[in-house]
Amino acid sequence: MSDVAGKPCILCCAITGSLPRKLDNPAVPISVTEQIESSHAAVEAGASIIHAHVRNADETPSSDPDKFAALQEGLKKHCPGVIIQFSTGGRSGAGQERGGMLPLGPDMASLSVGSNNFPSRVYENPPDLVAWLASQMKQHAITPEVEAFDLSHILQALAMHERGDLYGKLYVQFVMGVKNAMPADKEIFDFYAQLMQARAPDAQWCAAGIGANQIIVNEWAIAAGGHTRTGLEDNIRSDKTTLAPSNAALIARAADLCAKYDRPVATPSQARAMLGLRSA
Numbered sequence: 425m426s427d428v429a430g431k432p433c434i435l436c437c438a439i440t441g442s443l444p445r446k447l448d449n450p451a452v453p454i455s456v457t458e459q460i461e462s463s464h465a466a467v468e469a470g471a472s473i474i475h476a477h478v479r480n481a482d483e484t485p486s487s488d489p490d491k492f493a494a495l496q497e498g499l500k501k502h503c504p505g506v507i508i509q510f511s512t513g514g515r516s517g518a519g520q521e522r523g524g525m526l527p528l529g530p531d532m533a534s535l536s537v538g539s540n541n542f543p544s545r546v547y548e549n550p551p552d553l554v555a556w557l558a559s560q561m562k563q564h565a566i567t568p569e570v571e572a573f574d575l576s577h578i579l580q581a582l583a584m585h586e587r588g589d590l591y592g593k594l595y596v597q598f599v600m601g602v603k604n605a606m607p608a609d610k611e612i613f614d615f616y617a618q619l620m621q622a623r624a625p626d627a628q629w630c631a632a633g634i635g636a637n638q639i640i641v642n643e644w645a646i647a648a649g650g651h652t653r654t655g656l657e658d659n660i661r662s663d664k665t666t667l668a669p670s671n672a673a674l675i676a677r678a679a680d681l682c683a684k685y686d687r688p689v690a691t692p693s694q695a696r697a698m699l700g701l702r703s704a
């Protein structure tokens with residue numbers, strides 16, 4: 425038994441994202457109806473956070489607040505209690521468009537706090553936009569999940585939290601394995617986890633790996649006492665040659681890893697308590 429045994433592990437399912445298409449994997453949910461069905465199955469498999477982007481009918485990314493509203497309504501109805509987290513990531517819109525859905529008041533929203541390179545472009549998060557998104561989240565009582573694509577983003581999250589710029593409890597996600605950003609490197613992962621423990625012992629953190637790194641980073645996070653994210657947004661395969669059959673299947677394999685490390689899979693209400701969120 426490790427010292428993390430018994431600590432519930434929050435599993436986040438990133439159901440859709442901005443990039444994967446049906447052509448890449450037909451299981452990627454695109455319409456709001458598909459998103460709700462896929463989320464429902466993922467929640468049954470152990471997900472307590474649904475991280476969502478919305479898409480247009482032609483599968484291109486959208487930032488339409490009406491689509492987010494329809495998704496929110498469906499999730500509340502069909503997955504009662506699940507933590508709803510909307511993406512304010514930069515692939516679905518430009519500038520303040522990225523936060524256009526925040527007045528809907530989801531439980532959480534992703535927040536990038538710095539810029540870095542992505543596979544084929546710069547992921548731009550200028551300071552004024554970061555400050556605006558954070559202030560909108562405060563105004564609408566939304567707990568940010570800070571996306572750390574780089575070490576500097578973790579330090580920025582800590583500084584913003586100390587200044588009172590972030591609503592609620594601090595929650596940081598380490599994202600590893602995005603091409604041209606931070607690779608999935610175990611020494612750096614360990615340093616990230618130690619840094620969070622040293623600077624913000626009351627905070628929670630989670631980690632996500634992209635592509636084939638997904639299951640690797642899931643295991644690092646679970647073994648280290650963090651929380652973890654999986655789902656078709658980050659990875660569409662079960663292994664090199666097999667497409668993942670569903671979001672639920674990716675959650676199930678993370679849940680299996682939780683069992684290996686004696687970590688119970690957090691229920692939505694346990695996850696809400698750990699993250700300091702209001703009850704549903």
Ligand SMILES: [Zn+2]
Nearest residue numbers: 441511513657
């Ligand atoms: Zn996302």
